[in-house]
Amino acid sequence: MTPRRRDAAATRQALLEAARTRFTQVGYESTTLRDVAADVGVNLALIKRYFGSKEGLFKAALAASPRFLADLPPDRAALVGELTRQLAADSWPEFGEHPVLMLLRASGDPTVTAGRREAIEAAAARILAAAGPADSVPDALLRAELLVALGVGVAVLRSAVGAQPLTDAGPDALATPLRAVVDALLPDPHRP
Amino acid sequence: MTPRRRDAAATRQALLEAARTRFTQVGYESTTLRDVAADVGVNLALIKRYFGSKEGLFKAALAASPRFLADLPPDRAALVGELTRQLAADSWPEFGEHPVLMLLRASGDPTVTAGRREAIEAAAARILAAAGPADSVPDALLRAELLVALGVGVAVLRSAVGAQPLTDAGPDALATPLRAVVDALLPDPHRP
DNA sequence: CGGGCAAGTCATCATTTGTTGACTTGAGTT
DNA sequence: AACTCAAGTCAACAAATGATGACTTGCCCG
Numbered sequence: 001m002t003p004r005r006r007d008a009a010a011t012r013q014a015l016l017e018a019a020r021t022r023f024t025q026v027g028y029e030s031t032t033l034r035d036v037a038a039d040v041g042v043n044l045a046l047i048k049r050y051f052g053s054k055e056g057l058f059k060a061a062l063a064a065s066p067r068f069l070a071d072l073p074p075d076r077a078a079l080v081g082e083l084t085r086q087l088a089a090d091s092w093p094e095f096g097e098h099p100v101l102m103l104l105r106a107s108g109d110p111t112v113t114a115g116r117r118e119a120i121e122a123a124a125a126r127i128l129a130a131a132g133p134a135d136s137v138p139d140a141l142l143r144a145e146l147l148v149a150l151g152v153g154v155a156v157l158r159s160a161v162g163a164q165p166l167t168d169a170g171p172d173a174l175a176t177p178l179r180a181v182v183d184a185l186l187p188d189p190h191r192p
Numbered sequence: 193m194t195p196r197r198r199d200a201a202a203t204r205q206a207l208l209e210a211a212r213t214r215f216t217q218v219g220y221e222s223t224t225l226r227d228v229a230a231d232v233g234v235n236l237a238l239i240k241r242y243f244g245s246k247e248g249l250f251k252a253a254l255a256a257s258p259r260f261l262a263d264l265p266p267d268r269a270a271l272v273g274e275l276t277r278q279l280a281a282d283s284w285p286e287f288g289e290h291p292v293l294m295l296l297r298a299s300g301d302p303t304v305t306a307g308r309r310e311a312i313e314a315a316a317a318r319i320l321a322a323a324g325p326a327d328s329v330p331d332a333l334l335r336a337e338l339l340v341a342l343g344v345g346v347a348v349l350r351s352a353v354g355a356q357p358l359t360d361a362g363p364d365a366l367a368t369p370l371r372a373v374v375d376a377l378l379p380d381p382h383r384p
Numbered sequence: 385c386g387g388g389c390a391a392g393t394c395a396t397c398a399t400t401t402g403t404t405g406a407c408t409t410g411a412g413t414t
Numbered sequence: 415a416a417c418t419c420a421a422g423t424c425a426a427c428a429a430a431t432g433a434t435g436a437c438t439t440g441c442c443c444g
Contacts, residue, residue, distance in 0.1 A: 029221030153345030184376035
């Protein structure tokens with residue numbers, strides 16, 4: 001290996017990834033900057049240099065994470081497939097943990113909590129847009145948000161709680177019941 | 193008011209309630225024993241006296257909380273009603289917060305995390321038992337656990353995230369979509 | 385009434401942890 | 415080879431916090 005020393009960009013990136021893992025796994029409060037620095041093999045003062053503070057590190061790590069329930073296909077048939085893929089924890093190859101968990105384990109910083117609410121509400125809006133015309137059912141947005149709630153709950157039960165049999169269920173086992181839920185919550189406007 | 197001084201039972205109870213509120217709202221790490229003691233108007237050393245340690249206080253507060261998705265009626269029709277009631281955050285009159293949140297915001301103590309997993313799995317088993325024969329569908333337990341996941345997600349989105357319109361949705365608005373989900377996940381064996 | 389004991393307080397300690405300014409080192413440039 | 419500046423290290427501080435043992439006070443029982 002060629003341990004590229006004195007590479008600011010690489011160090012910064014490594015810090016981001018270590019921070020994301022810690023924050024996601026043990027939460028904001030239990031993550032210590034010394035641990036993050038040690039993971040990378042770097043001095044803790046570098047975190048201040050690059051991110052200013054612990055809160056800054058958290059926000060940077062959050063911004064570098066994939067969005068929850070983004071990139072949903074506008075095709076209803078493919079929607080269930082993509083939902084299933086994003087709910088399975090091992091479907092984030094480049095990430096060891098489910099990205100939505102970091103949102104939930106955040107600090108109490110007002111900026112973060114507000115952004116979290118917006119991210120959740122935006123996910124519901126994306127689901128609604130992908131599933132069909134919004135006016136098909138009066139409470140369509142509420143129903144879409146219930147679907148987001150299901151996604152959040154699945155992520156929590158799989159990645160944080162480890163509940164069985166849900167944790168070990170593969171995409172195949174999840175797809176069928178998920179399709180039933182999607183059909184129940186978001187009636188297909190083309191199929192009255 | 194008659195501030196009953198020197199009443200060990202009352203003081204202990206007050207400490208438990210204050211702790212539950214703090215743990216639920218801001219999580220284990222961010223809850224300080226000084227804050228809990230101050231809420232009750234008592235010295236922090238009493239917490240050690242009654243509960244031994246912070247971890248002991250947490251476990252005692254957890255044990256004093258109502259179980260999530262307990263007391264489900266064995267009647268399928270009433271199941272949705274009870275689910276709806278337990279998902280609405282204001283349906284716990286004696287508690288300001290949803291009890292499932294304290295489970296999620298727990299410390300990393302192995303005893304607690306193991307108990308949490310068991311509590312979730314037991315909730316799924318209770319739903320399954322209330323909804324009908326377990327053998328009606330092969331993956332019935334997985335489906336019941338998805339219902340628990342929905343409950344966890346709804347609790348998180350309502351009480352911790354504050355996502356709209358879900359947070360302001362009342363029992364009436366929730367019952368209809370919830371019934372659709374229950375029917376989709378747990379097919380009624382009496383109605384093939 | 386007064387002795388005993390539990391209820392409650394006080395002051396303090398040790399540790400953890402975020403923050404910070406001064407210092408050192410290495411790589412590229414001239 | 416000397417210079418420069420950013421990358422990185424070091425040591426230390428201050429605040430927060432859980433834990434703890436000694437001390438005080440009020441209630442109850444004889």
